Amino acid sequence: MNMQHLKYVAAVADAGSVKKAAEKLCMNQPNLSRAVKEFEEELGFAVFSRTPKGMVVTEEGEEFIKRGKKLLGQMEELEEFYKSERRDVLRFSLSAPRVSYIARAFERFAQKTDPECESELYYRETNSMRAINNILNSECRLAIVRYASEYDVYFQKMAKDKSLSYELIKDFERVIVMSENHPLAGKDAVSLRELYDYTELAYADPYVPSVPSIDVKRTEFSDKVRKKIFLFERASQFDLLEHNSDTFMCSSPLPRDFLEKYSLVQKRIVEKTRRYRDVLLSRAGYELTRLDKEFLEELKKVRDETWTGFID
Secondary structure, eight states: OOHHHHHHHHHHHHHSSHHHHHHHHTSOHHHHHHHHHHHHHHHTSOSEEEETTEEEEOHHHHHHHHHHHHHHHHHHHHHHHHSOSOTTOEEEEEEEOSOHHHHHHHHHHHHHSOTTSOEEEEEEEOOHHHHHHHHHTTSOSEEEEEEEGGGHHHHHHHHHHTTEEEEEEEEEEOEEEEETTSTTTTSSEEOGGGGTTSEEEEESOOOOTTSOHHHHHHHHSOTTOSEEEEESSHHHHHHHHHHOTTEEEEESOOOHHHHHHTTEEEEEESSOOOEEEEEEEEETTOOOOHHHHHHHHHHHHHHHHHHTTOOO
16 A cells, blocks of 8 residues: 555545645645546545545545544654654654744643753644544644534544544633723623624634534624724734733633733623633644643643632
């Protein structure tokens, strides 16, 4: 079996078409189509059905691709280990949402790393789609994704289909974060109706597998607020919240020292709102390293500290 051709088949399955897969692989479309066809002939069955809408994985092909991706993941991990002569280097890699309590946990974890050991730590803040792809492409060993609890069935199915393990970190309702100078900062709790004339800060790239992005955005971005600023990185949110007293953000609770540093307050929402989930993903069968376990221990400590006083 040609492992390169197996990668081609997996790429076409993920993309849904030869054209899109060829663009992602940076190769010629006819060559990719021919490679996939030759690979199917070698296997003795059709992995794909060719339709006007693209390449649809056959029932037999689904099981093959599931097993093939697992094999590719094992090969990539093996290559990653042996391509470096420094095999004693400790490595940790995580893709995570732009969330302050996770960033604080990583900060503490990094501070406690044994100074006598060589180590390489990778921390990538990104959205759920890229975090999942980073796991599948072996660019990161761990990923944390955040999504509304109502979409849990889609993420659980995605995890099963892509042979990913799935562990709940926190299920929660969001709070409102704003400057201590905000006109509503003196209230114990804030109604969404009261926020209509203020400016909401929101991350602009929500993602749910198998759900059109336009539908996700329609439910994620409230029509109860008429002014929005869309962000793509976490640092900007604190500058805007601190210096623009008419802005606010729907967020998970922030660590206490973040609030003090940026002169912020956080308030409960009066209405019953959507619940959200932070979930840890890794390849099925992946054994957590010592560094992985140390980070997760720190993450759970910071999580518990952060939610003190915001039990929902």
